[in-house]
Amino acid sequence: MISFVSGRVAAVTPDSVIVEVGGFGVQLLATPATIARARVGERARFATSLVVREDSLTLYGFADDDERTVFELLQTASGVGPRLALAMLGVHSPTALRAAVATEDVKALALVPGIGRKTAQRIILELKDRLGTPSTAAAESTSGWRDAVHAGLLNLGYTARQADEAIAAIAGELDDSAAVDTATALRLALATLKRP
Known part of the structure; x- marks a missing residue:
């Protein structure tokens, strides 16, 4: 198992980060957040999970160990593979996923593409005791989402002006929310833009 990857960020794509490690470019599939x-150009450290299949070795990258742990636990539910687990973390933070499972919030889980009502119920049933409860200390901060989305859009090749316009377009919708998830904000911002 490859526990983490540390090196200079060589490139960023819409669904992955490429990190230069010892002269090699290692592609990590990752969440939008x-x-x-x-x-790009700065050193970074990503917690990783290697998924071995008959025809591929795929490395998934995460901002921290907690995100990786949740990713691996999600895959223990029947019908949840690495792509769906990553999609779940793309829509919800680890804390939000724990809260959704702990409170049996089927609607929150069904927001993830590929998860319907029955699948959400099965995930809740299978993971309720394993995923743990959300920590109030780990609750996401509502401040800083604008900076994270701005930086993310710049890394994806958009101009500062385009990033500012996208943030302005979604700000009214998100500022009324109790908590703003960076992944959700980035996805909404991308939806308002056309690729340069």
Whole structure:
């Protein structure tokens, strides 16, 4: 198992980060929030999970160990593979996922593409005791989402002006929310933009 990857961020794509490690470019599939934090040219450290399949070795990268742990626990539920687990972390933070499972919030889990009502119920049933309860100390901060989304859009090749316009377009919708998830904000901002 490869526990983490540390090195200079060589490139950022919409669904991955490429880190230069010992002369090699290692591609890490990651959530939008993790990608938004990566800065091309700067050193970064990502917790990783290696998924071995008959035809591929895929490395998934995470902002921290907690995100990786939740990713691995999600895959223990029947019908949840690495792509769906990553999609779940792309829509919800680890804390939000724990809260959704602990409170049996089927609607929150069904927001993830590929998860319907029955799948959400099965995930709740199978993971309720394993995923743990959300920590109030780990609750996401509502401040700083603008900076993270701005940096993420710049890393994806958008101009500062385009990033500012996208943030302004979604700010009214998100400022009324109790908590703003960076991944959700980045996804909404991307939806308002066309690729340069």
